[in-house]
Amino acid sequence: MKLIRSTTDLAINGAPPAFEEPLHVGRPIVGDRAAFLDQVGRILDNQWLTNNGQFVQEFERRIAEYLGVRHCVAMCNGTIALEIAIRALGLTGEVIVPSWTFIATAHALYWQGITPVFADIDPATHNLDPDSVRRMITPRTTGIIGVHLWGRAAPVERLQAVADEHGLKLLFDAAHAFGSTYRGGRIGSFGACEVLSFHATKAFNTMEGGAVVTNDDELAETARLMRNFGFKAYDYVIHPGTNGKMIEVCAAMGLANLDRFEETVAMNRRNHDTYRRSLAGVSGISLLDYDPTDHNSHHYVVVEVGSGSALRDRILAALHAENVLARKYFWPGCHRMQPYRDLFPHAGMMLGHTEKVAEQVLVLPNGNLPTEAIETISDVVRQMATCAWS
Numbered sequence: 001m002k003l004i005r006s007t008t009d010l011a012i013n014g015a016p017p018a019f020e021e022p023l024h025v026g027r028p029i030v031g032d033r034a035a036f037l038d039q040v041g042r043i044l045d046n047q048w049l050t051n052n053g054q055f056v057q058e059f060e061r062r063i064a065e066y067l068g069v070r071h072c073v074a075m076c077n078g079t080i081a082l083e084i085a086i087r088a089l090g091l092t093g094e095v096i097v098p099s100w101t102f103i104a105t106a107h108a109l110y111w112q113g114i115t116p117v118f119a120d121i122d123p124a125t126h127n128l129d130p131d132s133v134r135r136m137i138t139p140r141t142t143g144i145i146g147v148h149l150w151g152r153a154a155p156v157e158r159l160q161a162v163a164d165e166h167g168l169k170l171l172f173d174a175a176h177a178f179g180s181t182y183r184g185g186r187i188g189s190f191g192a193c194e195v196l197s198f199h200a201t202k203a204f205n206t207m208e209g210g211a212v213v214t215n216d217d218e219l220a221e222t223a224r225l226m227r228n229f230g231f232k233a234y235d236y237v238i239h240p241g242t243n244g245k246m247i248e249v250c251a252a253m254g255l256a257n258l259d260r261f262e263e264t265v266a267m268n269r270r271n272h273d274t275y276r277r278s279l280a281g282v283s284g285i286s287l288l289d290y291d292p293t294d295h296n297s298h299h300y301v302v303v304e305v306g307s308g309s310a311l312r313d314r315i316l317a318a319l320h321a322e323n324v325l326a327r328k329y330f331w332p333g334c335h336r337m338q339p340y341r342d343l344f345p346h347a348g349m350m351l352g353h354t355e356k357v358a359e360q361v362l363v364l365p366n367g368n369l370p371t372e373a374i375e376t377i378s379d380v381v382r383q384m385a386t387c388a389w390s
């Protein structure tokens with residue numbers, strides 16, 4: 001990434017863009033490249049490319065140990081892991097999810113003939129609001145999927161209380177939350193199970209990948225069967241299933257990245273602090289904070305533009321002109337995307353906080369970035385926000 005200039009003129013006013021190359025949100029972190037390439041060599045030598053090979057087994061063992069959970073069932077991606085978790089838990093009918101999440105949370109249900117019912121969020125944390133969940137329960141409801149958005153834990157106990165009161169299954173989409181803690185406990189052991197994504201854009205990646213993690217032996221066994229077509233042994237199928245297997249090369253990438261994960265987190269945290277300092281005092285702009293008493297990968301730099309979508313969209317356009325590809329995650333909310341928009345045209349009436357937050361959010365790049373790049377990005381935000389307020 002090359003920085004052409006450090007500050008002042010904006011590309012939307014005709015100056016050349018500050019960054020020569022597009023700077024994406026979610027640029028992949030590549031950990032120990034030499035270790036990875038060495039492992040790829042061993043995989044080719046072994047001639048064992050997939051089907052529960054030694055790298056996948058080692059990866060599962062290391063992840064379970066890191067998270068302090070009994071079982072890690074590695075999968076080809078987070079979406080398939082969600083689908084398998086949903087099936088292994090026997091969910092049917094309606095399942096309550098936030099609308100303020102990546103679309104895969106809702107699609108994993110709909111794809112299996114289950115209706116995702118959207119509940120609202122707490123605007124302070126962007127996480128599911130248990131009172132809103134309670135209001136969405138009907139006789140058809142069988143479960144709740146909490147999402148640990150931006151890696152910050154959903155209100156775990158309060159959601160568990162709602163689930164217990166109504167006899168519902170509770171699982172968590174922990175795609176953002178690898179390495180996060182909640183009140184000192186690692187994410188991974190909450191609810192009936194938790195689902196991770198190791199997609200290239202996440203803080204910790206295996207290129208593509210995901211996992212179901214759980215302390216429930218039986219659930220883990222079912223997820224393992226479903227991941228591998230229901231094979232219990234050679235020529236012996238005892239369950240319906242699909243192909244959700246992680247390949248050896250992805251597991252090797254995960255092992256190489258796991259060894260560097262703490263460094264990645266430290267880098268993200270420093271960047272976050274730089275953004276905070278650089279954006280301090282800009283009126284109408286606030287950075288979503290992480291709870292300092294819990295771990296978080298600090299992967300997501302989430303800015304809220306107080307005055308709403310018109311200014312937010314102008315800041316976004318100014319950043320894009322500089323080659324900074326900031327994102328409006330998860331605008332406009334799942335309930336406004338298809339097929340849910342047509343299925344539930346009035347869902348927004350129950351989702352006031354989601355609709356408001358969706359107009360305000362801007363996610364900025366993080367990862368391997370020099371301090372000057374962060375200062376330049378912050379300067380563009382500051383100039384746009386300041387001219388709007390003066």
Ligand SMILES: *Cc1c(COP(=O)(O)O)cnc(C)c1O
Binds near residue numbers: 079105199209
């Ligand atoms: C990335 C993500 C997923 C999907 O994971 P994939 O590995 O990309 O299939 C699901 N839920 C959330 C919240 C995500 O961010």
